[in-house]
Amino acid sequence: MVRWKRNLLILCIGQFFVMASMSSIVPFLPLYLQELGLTNAKEISFWAGLIFAANFLTAFIFSPIWGKLADKHGRKIMVIRSGIGMAITISLMGVVTSHIQLLFLRLLSGTISGFIPAGIALISTNTPKERMGYALGTLQAGAVAGSIIGPMFGGIMADSLGFQSIFIYTGLTVFIATILVWIFVKEKFEKEEVPVKSSHLQDFKKIIAVKPILAIFGVATIVQLALQGTLPLISVYVQELAPNAEKIAFLAGVTMAVMGLSNMLASPQLGKLSDKYGPSHILFFSVLGAAVFMLPQAFVFNLWQLIILRFFLGLCLGGMLPAINTLVRHYAPKGMESTTFGYSNSAIFLGNLIGPIIAGVIASNFGIRSIFVWAGILLILNAAWVKFAILTKSSSSVKKRKFFQKQHG
Numbered sequence: 001m002v003r004w005k006r007n008l009l010i011l012c013i014g015q016f017f018v019m020a021s022m023s024s025i026v027p028f029l030p031l032y033l034q035e036l037g038l039t040n041a042k043e044i045s046f047w048a049g050l051i052f053a054a055n056f057l058t059a060f061i062f063s064p065i066w067g068k069l070a071d072k073h074g075r076k077i078m079v080i081r082s083g084i085g086m087a088i089t090i091s092l093m094g095v096v097t098s099h100i101q102l103l104f105l106r107l108l109s110g111t112i113s114g115f116i117p118a119g120i121a122l123i124s125t126n127t128p129k130e131r132m133g134y135a136l137g138t139l140q141a142g143a144v145a146g147s148i149i150g151p152m153f154g155g156i157m158a159d160s161l162g163f164q165s166i167f168i169y170t171g172l173t174v175f176i177a178t179i180l181v182w183i184f185v186k187e188k189f190e191k192e193e194v195p196v197k198s199s200h201l202q203d204f205k206k207i208i209a210v211k212p213i214l215a216i217f218g219v220a221t222i223v224q225l226a227l228q229g230t231l232p233l234i235s236v237y238v239q240e241l242a243p244n245a246e247k248i249a250f251l252a253g254v255t256m257a258v259m260g261l262s263n264m265l266a267s268p269q270l271g272k273l274s275d276k277y278g279p280s281h282i283l284f285f286s287v288l289g290a291a292v293f294m295l296p297q298a299f300v301f302n303l304w305q306l307i308i309l310r311f312f313l314g315l316c317l318g319g320m321l322p323a324i325n326t327l328v329r330h331y332a333p334k335g336m337e338s339t340t341f342g343y344s345n346s347a348i349f350l351g352n353l354i355g356p357i358i359a360g361v362i363a364s365n366f367g368i369r370s371i372f373v374w375a376g377i378l379l380i381l382n383a384a385w386v387k388f389a390i391l392t393k394s395s396s397s398v399k400k401r402k403f404f405q406k407q408h409g
Contacts, residue, residue, distance in 0.1 A: 025154065061346075255310055259313055
């Protein structure tokens with residue numbers, strides 16, 4: 001098998017296991033906190049939110065640091081570093097005796113995380129440019145598939161073995177995925193003989209000086225802000241739409257999983273279209289499509305209507321992050337690819353962190369339906385931003401390149 005295809009296969013499997021492991025934990029955090037001794041409902045809600053956000057906070061801070069180290073020492077070693085660190089911290093979460101210890105480990109996990117960003121950087125720098133969209137789309141499909149399967153297996157383990165077992169077994173799974181990468185992934189990495197020392201501020205200024213990278217970072221943040229903001233409240237909305245249903249948790253899970261399923265199916269296909277027509281075009285139509293399917297969710301009256309709209313929203317989501325990652329790779333300064341991906345992932349983590357907070361405030365003041373209006377408007381504005389700040393820039397670059405080729409034969 002060709003090296004880039006083997007790397008893609010192994011990292012796709014690895015990301016599946018990592019996302020399955022991580023998603024099998026998060027839905028049961030409130031229940032685990034009860035086992036750790038918290039009894040007050042408000043106290044549980046507060047600590048569950050804090051512990052959930054802790055991982056994103058430290059990942060937001062440290063992602064550029066690991067990206068810079070990856071540019072110096074290679075992306076594969078960063079995947080292995082992250083995998084081993086996450087395996088240890090996740091396993092330790094199963095033996096904590098207080099919620100404070102769990103918070104500390106979630107902070108630590110975010111600090112050393114980076115398996116998926118490093119994997120994306122490795123694939124983007126070791127795949128032929130004409131197949132990059134397909135490769136990144138396939139990689140996302142593996143991660144999304146894991147996020148769909150994870151909660152189901154987490155539920156099975158929780159019911160049969162207890163909550164502590166989830167952390168032990170998921171830590172072991174992440175470790176196995178890391179071993180697969182260590183043995184089978186082969187990276188072509190050329191280390192610079194005389195690396196130029198620079199501060200993180202200097203790196204950031206150099207990266208955003210390349211247009212339209214800063215605009216791409218902004219798009220990534222807004223996409224996550226809009227999409228992640230609605231996720232924590234889906235179960236509440238399902239309960240409002242189906243008040244007499246007996247299995248609300250199951251129906252909420254189906255409503256969330258259907259978006260992941262369509263995302264998984266669409267990612268590789270939209271990746272191919274990205275290779276053919278350009279990632280900026282796919283990003284524009286994906287964001288615009290997401291807005292079209294997000295807004296009507298505020299006005300549905302039946303659960304089946306919400307499920308259908310979430311399915312089509314997932315199709316659009318399948319084109320967003322792969323297109324963003326392809327654009328980041330295209331415009332990243334030479335020798336700073338992983339550093340650029342680090343800042344890109346910080347932008348994504350920022351959206352993940354503040355999206356649910358803003359949505360919660362909006363829902364508490366204007367009702368739960370208002371968050372879909374808010375997210376839809378945000379996506380419409382984001383599509384306009386993609387059109388004028390990224391798509392126009394990309395089209396101009398293509399025209400200049402064609403003119404140069406024509407002039408020079």
